[in-house]
Amino acid sequence: MKLFLLTCLPGIALSDPATECGGSSQVEIGACVADTLERVDATVDIYLGFAMSSAAELDNVTDRTVAVPALEAAQAAWSAYRDAQCDYVGATFGGGSGTGIAINSCKIKLGRGRAEELMRYVQ
Numbered sequence: 001m002k003l004f005l006l007t008c009l010p011g012i013a014l015s016d017p018a019t020e021c022g023g024s025s026q027v028e029i030g031a032c033v034a035d036t037l038e039r040v041d042a043t044v045d046i047y048l049g050f051a052m053s054s055a056a057e058l059d060n061v062t063d064r065t066v067a068v069p070a071l072e073a074a075q076a077a078w079s080a081y082r083d084a085q086c087d088y089v090g091a092t093f094g095g096g097s098g099t100g101i102a103i104n105s106c107k108i109k110l111g112r113g114r115a116e117e118l119m120r121y122v123q
Contacts, residue, residue, distance in 0.1 A: 058123075
């Protein structure tokens with residue numbers, strides 16, 4: 001079991017958005033992570049639009065109004081979760097200089113996951 005966990009660690013370390021940035025200072029890394037977060041948020045918005053179109057089409061075909069309100073509620077809940085979870089991640093840094101990078105990195109990870117999840121429902 002320990003060997004398995006050790007083989008997974010490099011993948012986990014590389015999945016940190018802050019390590020994707022090539023900056024050598026916190027200022028450079030912070031700017032890179034902020035730019036990445038903007039792109040991820042834009043991607044989530046685009047994919048949400050695709051998912052909303054599919055949900056509206058489903059509601060139209062089934063002559064019900066269920067999918068769109070459900071997706072709207074899910075997105076609002078996800079957004080609240082993302083903000084609360086990433087605020088917690090930032091709090092674990094105790095107000096240190098890496099807090100902003102940690103919060104944005106958390107939002108990037110969760111945003112990428114949300115974008116992937118939204119695309120599962122696009123038809």
